[in-house]
Amino acid sequence: MTEIKRHRITLHVDMDSFYSSVETRERPELKGLPVVVGSDPKEGSGRGVVSTCSYEAREFGIHSGMPISKAYKLCPDAAYLPVNMKLYKETSRQIMQLMRIFPDRFQQVSVDEAYLDIGDGIEDYESATLLAEKIKDEVFRKHGLTCSIGVAPNKVIAKIASDFNKPNGLTVVRPAEVEDFLFPLPISKIPGIGKKTQPILKEMGMETVGQLATADVQLLIARFGKFGLVMHQLANGVDRREVKEREEVKSISTEDTFDRDISEPDMIRKNILQLCENVHKPLIKKRFRFRTVTIKVRYGDFRTYTRAKTVSAATTEMQTIKKVSLELMEEFIGTGEFRLLGVGVTKLEKIDERQTSLSDFLDSD
Template structure:
């Protein structure tokens, strides 16, 4: 790595069982009980989040709710309250922004922070991370796991190592010592299928992977071989890009178990669309091109895009476009990741609506009214259901 990348100070913050933890925080009677967020267990749908008590029963995200109920009938099943979780996420993000403007949200419950230029004001990266962790606990009453390292890959791995309530700092002079004992599954993108192929080559740890020549990995895995070769050495040169600087805003989710059910995937797309739309409105931005990303179990990744006539920041439009794009995707093979990205961003005040665009104007006014009602009367006063086609 170059000195530039070695000198970076990156923090990865990952909220522990975020949706379920928010519900347990707001209802003390749920503390210590298995909580499943996703909907009623007798309806079609998947688990959006599970408390650690529920995870002990084998429940995980993207699991069908019926299976979650079979594994733990005593669990408390709650609907997804997207607006509430998003508002809490904004409170957490406000904490981040007091230390650095370079905040890159990966999802509603995790983000990267580049604090390289903040050290002179706030102390070392580990001191900043510790203070962020304590503020989230004291001011928002939630628990975060945090990793600190010289790049995004290492910070992400370290935040996950001691969950829940983890705090891991990777010494830049001991990166290989940190990585070598870890299983290859810790590398980004190495799911069950990829791990099975690596195990077939007698590669189980990052140390064993590091012994393999780059040309051989490329021959076996294509361009992905180059990536895992670099990651096994702790090399990741990607910068942290804040939403204000970004030319696109996207959200994606990786499943614990591969999925091929279009209705279940549609439910997940709605959550992603709501998160993107709320982020756009917060930044007073709109986007014109919707891209759907799908990654199959063999790590083959495809995308489908459609450019709208007018830029938007409305979740129903983003969601409907994503669902249309999903219809173009084959699900003969199950997928392990799905995501939505909005490209070609412009500032909201640059968008000119024609006089006959009254339906969109009404929807934008309705969104503002809904937001103001929830701020005044609480998040549960109005809820969004999945749109029907």
């Protein structure tokens, strides 16, 4: 196994079932009950998906990303609540602000998780464990929410550790314990190894992290390219990424799930144009230009496709978003019924205050 030379200690903090936990905090009568956050199931005919659910709901087989109609069939008596993103973001902001005071370096990676590099001041795992316990206590005392924390030599091990004993868990993996901790785990625990990669690795005789870690790296590279080397390193607990503040926004997107599948060309185009306007507003508000427009389509049977096109020069113009989105959509019009459409922009560039163009104002109405 490759030696882990990094001496700094990394924490990964992951809020437990964040959306549903915030809802339960706001509505104490829901405590101990199955709670599902997502679209209204409409007695089993809802069109949305589960955003998150409480651990009580998970006991019924419900999970994030599941169609809300399926969740309803599994547990019709659960409390089904709409997504209240404003509440979750504000709660997240407060929690992240609290956690920023503890580390030398801090990196928020989503609304409910962050990495903390506690620096050269704390080099022993006993002190790091006490710090993790303090963070957990402070988050619960001030916000009434629990979190799970992994304490480890680097980011990948800390992330796997934070998920090891959920909810309200604390898992510490010292450098000498990395192999014993990682090797028995299924390969699905390695970030980036998803449902498409797992069957291929299984065919190659690799189902545990240990089997992946001790595999011939040249065979992995031959099959997966550079990702084969990355997988091999992560399986061995090697991760040289630093904890650093997240860079600027990389994409802005929005999508809409319909109450009924739609196939009428005029209705499809109308919805695409509305989505373009919904994307353009935050683009201007956050002062970005874009170079690439993307669309997302999901058929009634859940087949999902994306398409993208890059324009010649970065722009803020809404008409460009609309024009390109409609062009990309033409491939799909007439091919079936759609339950979801989405539009996004990527390859963003921050606008210098001195470079404001007239189109910024014309398109922002």
